[in-house]
Amino acid sequence: MVKIQLExxxxxxxxxxxxxxxxxxxxxxxxxxxxxxxxxxxxxSGKSTLVRMFNGLLSPDSGRVLLDGVDINADxxxxxxxxxxxxxxxxxxxxxLFDETVEKDIAFGPRNMGLPPEEIAARVRExxxxxxxxxxxxxxxxxxxxxxxxxxxxxxxxLAMKPEVLxxxxxxxxxxxxxxxxxxxxLVRYRDTTGAAVVIVSHNMEDMASYADRIVVLRKAETAFxxxxxxxxxxxxxxxxxxxxVPDAVRIAxxxxxxxxxxxxxxxxVEEEAAYLSRLLSLQK
Numbered sequence: 001m002v003k004i005q006l007e008x009x010x011x012x013x014x015x016x017x018x019x020x021x022x023x024x025x026x027x028x029x030x031x032x033x034x035x036x037x038x039x040x041x042x043x044x045s046g047k048s049t050l051v052r053m054f055n056g057l058l059s060p061d062s063g064r065v066l067l068d069g070v071d072i073n074a075d076x077x078x079x080x081x082x083x084x085x086x087x088x089x090x091x092x093x094x095x096x097l098f099d100e101t102v103e104k105d106i107a108f109g110p111r112n113m114g115l116p117p118e119e120i121a122a123r124v125r126e127x128x129x130x131x132x133x134x135x136x137x138x139x140x141x142x143x144x145x146x147x148x149x150x151x152x153x154x155x156x157x158x159l160a161m162k163p164e165v166l167x168x169x170x171x172x173x174x175x176x177x178x179x180x181x182x183x184x185x186x187l188v189r190y191r192d193t194t195g196a197a198v199v200i201v202s203h204n205m206e207d208m209a210s211y212a213d214r215i216v217v218l219r220k221a222e223t224a225f226x227x228x229x230x231x232x233x234x235x236x237x238x239x240x241x242x243x244x245x246v247p248d249a250v251r252i253a254x255x256x257x258x259x260x261x262x263x264x265x266x267x268x269x270v271e272e273e274a275a276y277l278s279r280l281l282s283l284q285k
Contacts, residue, residue: 003033003197004054004086004165009063011049023049025221026063031165036191036198038212038229040205042243045218047169047201048091054167054199055079055086067165084113087163091170094142094150102128102145102153103138109161120160127160130186130193148179155183159190166190167199172207180204184211209233209247209268217244230266249273 011024024046031037041047052058053065056072056079064071072082090096099105103124110120128138131152137145142153155171171187172180184200184207191198202208208215209229216226219242225235233239233250240246249270253263261280267273 001033002030003068004031005029005066005069006050006053007064007066009050009053009060009065011053011058011060015061022221024053024060027218027221027223028063029216029223029226031197031199032214033164033197034191034195035213036188036200036211038208038215039199039201039218040203040208040215040244041218041224044220045242046221047218050218051088051090051167051169051199051201054165055083055088057088084109084161085163086165086167087158087161089155089158089166089168089171091173092151093154093158094147097142097150097154100141101138102133102140102142105142105153106138106156106160109157113161123160123162124156127156130159130190131156132182132186148175148183151175151179152183152186155186162194163196164194165197165199169201170203171200172202172204180207187211205233205245205247206249206269209249210271217242230268233268234265 006027006029009024009027012020012022014020027050039047039050049058053060059073065073067082067086072079097105099108106124106127107120110123124138125135133149133152133156137149142150145153158166172183175183187198188211190196200212212229214226215229215232217224217232224242233246236246236250247268249272250268253267253273256263263273263276267276
């Protein structure tokens with residue numbers, strides 16, 4: 001089911017000035033409930049502008065953003081409700097932490113929603129669980145935590161609002177592999193538990209191959225192409241022409257096929273590749 005849809009969205013910074021720059025040009029895409037949509041593109045392709053469209057932080061110059069079929073910009077008074085339903089996590093959200101304890105920081109959104117204290121407490125603990133934060137951390141100051149823990153607190157603050165659409169701009173940027181797996185794995189658990197639509201912007205192609213159900217490629221403020229991860233990464237030349245990489249598993253599979261190993265085109269993660277090669281070797285014994 002389509003949860004949120006962009007129809008021919010255009011946006012220009014500094015319109016009518018010598019510095020006018022088109023950030024989005026007739027961008028159309030659909031985000032489905034219960035699925036993770038990845039958005040990739042070279043720096044300057046329009047990704048960060050696009051994510052601000054999802055909850056009305058930016059309004060398109062033309063085109064529409066529909067949430068459950070309703071234009072979110074048709075009634076500006078309703079945007080506060082939209083922002084409870086569409087949670088947006090900007091890049092490096094840990095810089096926005098401010099409260100005296102982790103628990104209070106995570107509770108900020110639910111408290112502003114007017115929820116009763118017992119509901120707020122339950123949401124705080126559930127959100128902390130999704131992001132891998134133990135109960136012992138809730139009483140600590142967020143400023144005493146590591147960078148990765150701060151990132152989890154910031155994401156948990158959005159999850160505690162239980163958004164129907166969760167949009168994240170580089171949620172695992174700068175983290176080590178273990179931290180990346182834990183945060184992205186938590187987002188998968190949130191999707192599986194709630195049925196929410198999740199949108200992830202990332203430069204990390206391994207993450208996109210492993211976690212996205214569908215990938216949208218932006219190029220020079222426009223939608224270039226989209227599809228399942230295997231379909232997108234099969235277009236390696238087009239990606240490289242636009243300054244994008246492919247996962248290591250895809251590159252290795254290309255080399256193996258050159259040497260006569262029949263690696264299927266749909267394999268694009270290390271785990272899939274290892275499992276396939278293990279089966280192939282076992283058949284040859």
